[in-house]
Amino acid sequence: MRQATNNNSSRSFGGHNMDKNIEAKVVVITGASSGLGEAAARHLSVEGAVVVLGARCADRIRSLAETLMAQGGKAFALATDVTSPDQVKRLVDAAVDRLGRIDVMLNNAGLMPHSPLERLKIEDWNRTIDVNIKGVLYGIAAALPHMQRQKSGHIINVSSVAGHLVRPGSAVYSATKHAVRVISEGLRQEVKPYNIRSTIISPSAVATELPGSITEPDVAADIRQFYDTYAIPADSFARAVVFAISQPQDVDVNEILFRPTRQEL
Numbered sequence: 413m414r415q416a417t418n419n420n421s422s423r424s425f426g427g428h429n430m431d432k433n434i435e436a437k438v439v440v441i442t443g444a445s446s447g448l449g450e451a452a453a454r455h456l457s458v459e460g461a462v463v464v465l466g467a468r469c470a471d472r473i474r475s476l477a478e479t480l481m482a483q484g485g486k487a488f489a490l491a492t493d494v495t496s497p498d499q500v501k502r503l504v505d506a507a508v509d510r511l512g513r514i515d516v517m518l519n520n521a522g523l524m525p526h527s528p529l530e531r532l533k534i535e536d537w538n539r540t541i542d543v544n545i546k547g548v549l550y551g552i553a554a555a556l557p558h559m560q561r562q563k564s565g566h567i568i569n570v571s572s573v574a575g576h577l578v579r580p581g582s583a584v585y586s587a588t589k590h591a592v593r594v595i596s597e598g599l600r601q602e603v604k605p606y607n608i609r610s611t612i613i614s615p616s617a618v619a620t621e622l623p624g625s626i627t628e629p630d631v632a633a634d635i636r637q638f639y640d641t642y643a644i645p646a647d648s649f650a651r652a653v654v655f656a657i658s659q660p661q662d663v664d665v666n667e668i669l670f671r672p673t674r675q676e677l
């Protein structure tokens with residue numbers, strides 16, 4: 413794969429015209445094997461980004477990388493568990509080794525095993541905190557030194573509408589998504605000397621495999637019904653990512669919150 417460059421010239425890429433601030437940017441995506449991460453990878457690839465895909469399911473991210481390359485894009489995949497700081501660092505370092513830089517770190521991997529606190533699902537609580545909070549921190553730890561050296565970069569962290577409110581059954585998930593917003597705002601303030609942008613994306617119900625992470629059958633049934641009623645396609649998220657990245661370098665879109673139009677809460 414050729415060294416990635418970061419210019420803003422307009423050219424044709426896989427049949428598409430690129431005039432946004434995305435072309436040839438190196439974008440590392442965690443949780444790229446399904447749902448929002450996969451949709452973002454597909455959209456960014458069409459826009460000319462070089463996408464580096466991380467998730468535990470190696471078959472799925474490799475097959476996605478092959479599909480994107482067959483469509484004229486540039487992509488590679490590396491099996492990554494975001495609960496391991498070493499694996500997240502290996503993913504980001506592989507991007508920098510092969511492509512010369514990292515322009516965007518999309519910390520997207522997450523799970524949502526809702527349940528009332530009284531059910532004492534301590535394993536679920538720990539996994540949620542490990543993936544949704546520590547995974548994001550490990551992504552920041554892996555990307556930040558490179559971006560500081562480059563004096564450029566963009567860290568996008570995926571929170572949720574649940575990062576703005578809490579409902580019965582969502583206490584731990586909401587706590588992790590509140591934490592993502594607080595970490596992101598702290599990061600935003602600290603990285604000013606390095607010309608690094610930071611964005612929080614807070615979706616509400618989007619149709620993905622996320623409800624599959626719920627381990628309590630009755631809770632899962634309720635959430636599935638909610639998603640069946642309200643959820644919008646994952647393209648909605650991908651467009652938000654494209655919007656944030658494609659702004660001119662002096663524009664830092666700090667948060668995007670979106671819901672299905674018909675959703676009340």
Ligand SMILES: NC(=O)c1ccc[n+]([C@@H]2O[C@H](COP(=O)([O-])OP(=O)(O)OC[C@H]3O[C@@H](n4cnc5c(N)ncnc54)[C@H](OP(=O)(O)O)[C@@H]3O)[C@@H](O)[C@H]2O)c1
Pocket residue numbers: 442443444445446447448449466467468469470492493494495520521522523524543570571572573614615616617618619620621622623
């Ligand atoms: N869908 C929604 O309604 C919604 C709303 C608000 C926020 N979000 C957030 O959006 C993000 C993406 O979720 P999604 O909706 O796209 O759900 P999804 O379809 O279930 O995708 C979750 C992704 O996270 C990855 N993942 C889970 N544990 C991981 C680990 N330990 N290491 C690496 N990757 C891991 C999964 O890949 P592997 O299993 O292959 O590792 C998968 O690619 C999450 O942070 C979620 O909280 C989603």
